[in-house]
Amino acid sequence: MNPLDLLADAAENLYPARMQMALSLGWHIVFACFGIAFPLITVFTEWQGYKRGDAALTELAHTWAKAMGVLFAAGAVSGTLLSFEMGILWPGLMDRFGEVFGFPFVLEGFAFFIEAIFVGVYLFGWNRLSPKAHMLSALPMILSGPAGAFFVVAANAWMNNPTGFRLDEQGRVTDAQPWAAMFGPSTWPQVTHMLLAAYMVTGFTIASVYAVGMLRGRRDRRHRLGLLIPLTFAAVLTPVQIGVGDWIANTVADNQPAKLAAMEGQYETTAGAPLSVGGLYYDDELHYALEIPNGLSLLIHHDPDGVVLGLEEFPVDQRPPVNVVHLAFDTMVGLGSALLLLAGWFGWTWWRKRRIPRTAWFLRAVAVSGVAAIVAMEAGWVTTEVGRQPWIVYGILRTADAVSPAPGLYLGFYAVVVIYVLLTGLTVFVLRRLAGSADTPAPQEVDAEPPEPGGGEVAVR
């Protein structure tokens, strides 16, 4: 084949491949959040129900267990596609660096294997194991979700801050150290931030389901508890998340200054840089933004006159797309702050009066908090991934050089769009049914009766 054909194909593949990856990951991550956080919230509720002999709590936990099963199934199938895509779309990355950063995926494989097994055990064992044995058998499921998330995010943190290898003259990897690669400078802040995000997404989303129910007039105990438990988890963690956000922003400033400059739309290197909110970046400048004087320097260096590097320091072909990154970052921070207000309101009322605020506005706010948390989380990932551009491995390998040159690859993108539209519709439909009638079975449950011995009349299935 003519090498020029290859180049043409790679160029044609780059954009759809990125969109396909972003769509698949952005879809998967929502379900992954539930896979990480839902087990703990559910088992906690089951435990409370058991301890207090409270049937309402136990029933709530059972409903959640089933929803968890549905969400887990959706997460598992979308995750399977991801493993194929890493190789099919980005062979230049896997070929060169697989031996460096592929390792956490192996550990992730184990973690999710354990989770898949114990989600099955948990649902199957609901009425078959003694309550204590049942809750004990849930422990591996509670632990393996966050462990799996650690490994995947560690792989992503490596792409942001590659460590644990050396390159020879031709740019080939020598001396790959997979353990060292797993613990680069971005790993702990990113993992912590992601785990908290998972709990926020899960907590606010479940709470919002019950808030909608209460707004429609269903104010029974089940609804109150269904709102209270997950909301407490989420509200307690929200302030922590803001603090971790500061930590991760500092890490970015130290290691990926171009990304930070894009997040803030900062063109000139400035001492005493302002914090910019909103606005549009063109002609090498951010227009119409709301500026908080010295804010950025204060946040990054904890010093109002600290120097922040601007985009001018980087060659044009090494700058990420500024508007996407800046607006995504603002969206995350804005929604995070709004959620903090909500958490504060809830916390204050609870502390003073031991009840949730009475006004319908509170319920309305909780009702939208789930979507807000999901959008904040997606926006955070857009900041991270688009802000890393044009690099797939920061400073070392360009995304354009990693994409597969195979002819026709872009067609896969259209197919993936269709599949995810269908899958989203189905998941929503099934979850709504589950909310409507509690005895809808989860995918891992054995609801089918064993076939009757001998002939006999059978229902149409």
Add this chain to the structure above:
Amino acid sequence: MTLAEVVLGVMFVGLIAYGLFGGADFGAGIWDLLAGGTRRGARQRDLIEHSIAPVWEANHVWLIFVLVVLWTAFPGAFAAVVTTLYIPLTLAAFGMIARGAAFAFRKSISTLGMRRFLGASFALSSLVTPYFLGAVVGGVASGRVPAGIAAGDVITSWMNPTSALGGVLAVLVCAYLAAVFLCADAHREAAEDLADQFRARAIGTAVLTGLIGIAGLFVLRADAPLLFEGLTGRALPVVVLSVVAGVAAFVLLATRRYVPARLASALAVTAILVGWAVAQYPYLLLPEVTIEEAAGGRATLVAMLVALVGGSLILVPALVYLYVLFQRSQPDMSSTPSGPPSRSAPIS
């Protein structure tokens, strides 16, 4: 044995597990497809759903495991295979999505039309997914994947005689395994008529697989001479073992000894896979790239082995627990009005 070979060997154990567990899972879907009209096939479909519901997710993680070990320990060969064969692999991945989603969601849906649609996509994707995976194996085994990113032909690498053979055999083997496994499940549920139906199917597919396997040797001689040489040379004892186990399974089925039949059929299938590996040793990508050449650095391989051993220490007991829990027919202790007491018997 070198370090790289050990790691590849462990990966191959994962591949065999996927072939057996995932394969039986796909096969169950194929029998679902062939079970006949909604009413006539209902009991068979019940048995199938009943058998795979608790384990279908775990059965497929084996494949993920194979992929991640390959891309970490043999990154270059992995990149070559997935880019040249990206079309069948993408289609297989779509098949897995369609299958998993349809199976998971259809029981939560009560409208008959939707259920039929989901049931059909579950069954159809159970048929096409193993075909594509078998075609991928055929492409690799017939030496159609050269080293380098997307260096092979993206069409003929999987549309060729050996791939067609691989695909057809994969489908047949899945169907065969599932039929054998379902016999024992039906027997335990005391549904002897179902056991007999699946017994007939197991015997039928066994005969068909054997015939196509013999015909396939001629295909390989013409289309994949290196593989043929290996299979009839170094790998001959393993191939013979597979035939012996296959015949033993046949006899055991004919005499209704279902549990030993399971073991014998699993052994037959395992031996086919091992035969392939032995035949193409020491090459990872015939006829150019050897296992040694494709392997990553030493630190990576060592880390990998540590992880694989450590991980298995946790994983294997967990898996055993899962299968034992489900295989034991236990009454549901609940008295909820939502469902009759259910027992379970998964494919395993």
